[in-house]
Amino acid sequence: MTAASSIISPLLSNDVVNLAVDYKNQPAIRSTSGGWRSAVLIIGVEIAERTAYTGISFNLITYLTGDLGQSTATAAANVNAWFGLSLITPLLGAVIADSYLGRYRTIVVASIIYVLGLGLLTLFAVIPSNSTDCDANSSSCHPPLYQLILFFSSLYLVAVAQGGHKPCAQAFGADQFDAEDLEECKAKSSFFNWWYFGTCTGTLVALTILSYIQDNFGWGLGFGIPCITMSTALVVYLLGTMSYRFSISSDEKSPFMRIGRVFIKATRNRTLASSELSFNEQAREILSDQGSQQFNFLDKALLSADCSKEDEKVCSISEVEEAKSVLRLAPVWASCLVYGIVFAQPITLFTKQGVTMNRSIGSKFQIPPAALQAFIYLAVLLFIPVYDRALVPIARVLTRKPAGITMLQRIGVGLLFSVFSMLSAALVEIKRLQTAQDYGLVDTPDASIPMSIWWLVPQYVLLGLADVFAIIGLQEFFYDQVPGELRSVGLSLYLSIFGVGSFLSSILISVIQKSSSTNGRDGWFSDNLNRAHLDYFYWLLSGLSAMALVMYLYIARSYIYVRRVL
Incomplete structure (x- = not known):
């Protein structure tokens, strides 16, 4: 067999995956690349990355209010700002991956930055502070300025690394399945369930x-373990290189250039009469068949200024459809922002609630307040197999859809659970404040209120159920409803919901605290939580969540899917 025939032969086989190559840049063979063999490895890497990231983020408020001596409101605002940025930077990472480096190389670069940031955090934690700036009524001290610069620089370095790793890893994992193959298409839908199972x-x-470890053995070890974990994840990821499939574009142009050209061309042609589009009836028929009645102003990108279809600068129908598919995501994205605000509460205010409550198990062991967030992920881990193996097959029979229910229906159920979570949080906080008052502990914030921390479990579990539906639904929706070359961007858009939500939470907390603490009042977020009113904030969020759900349902009913994959 000649060299040429050895290349052509696999191309004629049904075993070749369309628009995918292996690590040698040869056509990817279905039987020897991708699939679950590669996806499981990438999920394993994600488990390590989530262990490292969570080890930093979910107990960060304890470190800021303890070792760094910040107030509750300041620490909550700092955590929300950092958490928000770490979920906004994926937009930049996705652009770099989809236009320049590719997902595989972007993950490698991001992982190296990750290890560097975590290593510097560990260094900060083990360097003894030379500061004597300590509060007279507290054991906490404020580190010197150069150490604070090192700490926050390292922290934001992790946020930048997260921006490259998070959207690309999930998109790269989903790329291991061929959407044109029926069995692999079903496996891809399950992949999003098991991906989130792994992250949890x-x-x-x-x-x-x-x-x-952080609460009992120190932050040097608490930051060092995530650094080692992320280093191990990078090594494992590189070892799997020969088994991966790498997606390639069917168009030499950058997807951003294609979409950007549509908006520019449509803007330039905005003065042309709509009737002038009639020159291309075939295009109009195709656009109508594809459900493109939304955002019709972009159709003007199909025309040149002199109405000539010979102009090379005229956009193609597929390019216009790409632009519309991205624009259609905006209303769904906006309607989920309140859910992003709710998502930010467990790592800040929920944790501070737990600090004030009875955390004892036996005579010696104290439950770390941040550890209660585990119930979110326990709920996810327990319910995902039930959803994937029991509810989906039943729903498939009833709806005749491969995924059981549509992606937007799944998201809507999750948003409903988030409303219930905030209602539960408000009721428990009312009970906590009443208990503090009954036992005369209102003015002794350091005392443990005789109310078990287990009272907080329902609000965590309800958020876990919300995540099973909303987060996984959002992941699949934003991956599926964008052009293939923009899937990293799609997933970064999903992540940006929680990034913007965290920023909005930070702004809300700052504005409410400032307005509610005038004339000597303690405010909703007083450092003494026994005089604060977190219950008011939770009532506010439950109301906003309910209104956002109504808006979402209206938007979801009118949404037109790009392609029938459900």
């Missing part, structure tokens, strides 16, 4: 083990 496993490990 890593998160659960961090919450139950790392939070205890």
Whole structure:
């Protein structure tokens, strides 16, 4: 067999995956690349990455209010700002991956930055502080300025690394399945369930083990373990290189250039009469068949200024459809922002609630307050198999859809659970404040209120159920409803919901605290939580969540899917 025939032969086989190559840049063979063999490895890497990231983020407010001596409102605002940025930077990472480096190389670069940031955090934690700036009524001290610069620089370095790793890893994992093959298409839908199962496993490990180490053995070890974990993940990821499939574009142009050209061309042609589009009836028929009645102003990108279809600068129908598919995501994205605000509460205010409550198990062991977030992920881990193996098959019979229910229906159920979570949080906080008052502990914030921390479990579990539906639904929706070359961007858009939500939470907390603490009042977020009113904030969020759900349902009913994959 000649060299040429050895290349052509696999191309004629049904075993070749369309628009995918292997690590040698040869056509990817279905039987020897991708699939679950590669996806499981990438999920394993994600488990390690989530362990490292959660080990930093979910107990960060304890470190800021303890070792760095910040107030509750300041620490909550700092955590929300950092958490928000770490979920906004994926937009930049996705652009770099989809236009320049590719997902595989972007993950490698991001992982190296990750290890560097975690290493510097560990260095900060083990360097003894030379500061004598300590509060007279507290054991906490404020580190010198150069150490604070090192700490926050390292922290934001982790946020930048997260921006490259998070959207690319999930998209790269989903790329291991061929959407044109029926069995692999079904496997891809399950992949999003098991991907989130893996992320919750890593998160659960961090919450139950790392939070205890940080509270009892110090932050040097608490930051060092995530650094080692992320280093191990990078090595494992590189070892799997020969088994991966790498997606390639069917168009030499950058997807951003194609979409950007549509908007520019449509803007330039905005003065042309709509009737002038009639020159291309075939295009109009195709656009109508594809459900493109939304955002019709972009159709003008199909025309040149002199109405000539010979102009090379005229956009193609597929390019216009790409632009519309991205624009259609905006209303769904906006309607989920309140859910992003709710998502930010467990790592800040929920944790501070737990600090004030009875955390004893036996005579010696104290539950780390951040560890209670484990119930979110326990709920996820327990319910995902039930959803994937029981509810989906039943729903498939009823709806005749491969995924059981549509992606937007799944998201809507999750948003409903988030409303219930905030209602539960408000009711429990009312009970906590009443208990503090009954036992005369209102003005002794350091005393443990005789109310078990287990009262907080329902609000965590309800958020876990919300995540099973909303987060996984959002992941699949934003991956599926964008052009293939923009899937990293799609997943970064999903992540940006929680990034913007965290920023909005930070702004809300700052504005409310400032307005509610005038004339000598303590405010909703007083450092003395027994005089604060977190219950008011939770009532506010439950109301906003309910209104956002109504808006979402209206938007979801009118949404037109790009292609029938459900």
